[in-house]
Amino acid sequence: MKNHLLPFTFKYGALIFIGLVILFFSMRNEYFFTYSNLTDILRSISIVTFVAIGVSISLMVDGFDLSVGATVSLSTVLTATLMVWYEMPLVVVLIVPIAVGAVVGLLNALLIVKIRIPDLLATLAVMYIVNGIHKTYTKGYSIYNNMPLPDGTTAPGVMDKGFLWIGQGKLLGVPFPVILMLLAVIAAHVFFKYTRWGRQMIMTGGNEEAARLSGLKVKRVRTLAYVASGIFASIGGILFASRIGSGQIDAGAPMLMESVAAVFVGYSVFAAGRPNIIGTFFGAVLMGVLVNGLTMMNVDYYRTDIIKGSVLVLALAVTFIHLNRRKT
């Protein structure tokens, strides 16, 4: 019995833990376990989940993308200015930021894959540059409807109604961003489990040299992973603008840590010990539940970071103790 109990705990420990946390909050506050609060939690994590999927993809090829937060910021203000400053149609408003996110990913890939700068350093540098670009572009101002411009006039445009619905509307009683998030999670999961390109990414991340010697074009695979990471971050930025109804400066800064935390908590789900999309989703859920529940219990927001960090450490410790034991 004991032999079966331990692996079981490692495999489902993270899910059981999430269950216990939800149970705990439900007992402390009757409002916690209600439909509207639960969808609230899902809506609050939808943006982070998009960014976290991007981070998972970069980790999947054994890389790391620190520039996602900056990409979220850039994409948010870009989306807002396209409407407020330039009154662009909705299609352009959605496509341009995604293209820019892809370009940031290409830049990362150029530095990492071609010039061979270590991933952490390269994406850190790109993070600086992109942060600078998004502030320079807006001259340090947040973007909102009919904002005053530096030349004394007011901006001509407002945020598009249809656009705001993406972040704030509901479909069949479910917040639309939650639907988008679930679709993205399912699509990314299917991509990695059932498609050739997903498998190629996993194999490249597993051992780049062995994958290369099996005839994979590993450089192309890694490039695509960074581009995907940039695109998911920029979608996160679009959702953020749509949710807030304005283009906030530095909106993405906290996203980096939030999403990285979700991904690493995800390592412990099913004791995978490696990045996986379903794990990332549950990681984001756990973080969302913690913030929501603790806020309801009137815990100061700055204390929640300590708790989130501790949960992350716990998840990682359990996972890696398990993995290292399995190796020996």
Added chain:
Amino acid sequence: MRNISKSFAGVPALNNVDFNVRSGEIHALLGANGAGKSTLMKILSGAYEADEGIIEMAGTSYSFRSPADSKDAGIHCVYQEVDTSLVPHLSVTENIFLDRLATSKTKAWLTWGKLHEEAEAVLSRIGLTVSPRALIRDLTLSEKQLVLIARLLAEEAKFVILDEPTAPLSLEETDKLFGIMKGLKEAGIGVIFISHRLPEVFRICDRITVMRDGGRVLTERTEDMDATGVVQAMLGRSFEEEFPKLPAAIGEPVLTVKGLESGRRVRGVDLEVRRGEIVAVVGLVGAGKTELSRVLFGADPADRGTISIKGQPVRLDSPSDAVQAGIALIPEERRKEGILVRESVLHNLSLPILKSISRLGFLSGTAERHFANTQIVGLGIKTPTVSQLTAYLSGGNQQKVAIGKWLGTDTEVYLFDEPTKGVDVGAKRDIFQIIGKLAQQGKGILYLTCEFAEALGLADRILIMCDGVIVKSFARGEATQEDLLYYASAGREVLA
């Protein structure tokens, strides 16, 4: 050293070995690959601990638990890979006194002027004229080696192990090194010299010890031995392994290589492999075989030369190009390069054929499992399920996976680099069978190995590689192990 035994995971590597070195002599330690030389020397230098046996110096017995212990006792080792023992971005002086700086033998306050002077003195003893302030990364390979020797002089070593120091050196540099070795000998230091090059051994050594299969075969004075006797002792007489050689029709050339050069290890290789032919390339460790196989597979760039498949010149910028052209490599570093150990048997086998088992990018699980099961049955891969991680398979079964993954591709030429390394006897036979069958199907096989017996048993033609060039070619049945070892170790010097 007396009655030294050591085993790894139940496999004995050394069995009751006695070995002794006198002060002021140069003692050669010889043996084929896997004879146990390195293990013995690692025990002496404290890198491994012996399971049994004692080490004595001047009547006192020692037990070395770590390299630091044996250095304290005055035993120093210069490993073949000099770069692993030097810090490239530090100065010569700092590297010479590294051991001293690493322990508390120096004063906490370092007087650089004085240290540089001391280093200068040591360097002049071995006739090395580099500035003590120069950085290690700016030195040549042989200079780095000499810095290591300077280090052990500075540490007042009593015994020195030189592990294949001449392998990367030119003739001139080798002469210089031998001069220094004589100097060490005159200073009363006992030198243990490991080398594959017999002429060198006879030139410089006082005594010779030969090891084979984890035991000591003989220790003789150099005057009492000749090259033939040493080779016989190294190979043994009991070398009777069965090689299933399947008959195969030999057809037109599939792989033609002309004037191939790459870096320092592949220096102008010409060869040809025909359909159904098994061509063995034999050579000692460091002869350039692995490098050759990597260039042929597009994993490393070629500086010069042409590679043709079925008469058509091909350009190989990456392994992916090579696979397209019909070349497959089963690499030597199986666990690092041949398979992905953290992935399942299924995913490993299907890796090169993902494209052909997917439609619109979606993988067909049925086709993937069908292919994997075909290979598992066909090659006799012993695994509980297809989803078993390859890390948990035995070496032989891992190798079968590394071979099996190519069987779904349109491969014309198979490159095998030391395919039997770390594989048990039973699985070796299986692998020979598989290779024989591939030849029967009209594939061209290039078999790179340092196991001469395998080349003799398996190959239709044997090419001998030494220092990056093919020095000799034998047809099947023409050569003996002695011939192969002779040309592989003497190489160009014999031809010249």
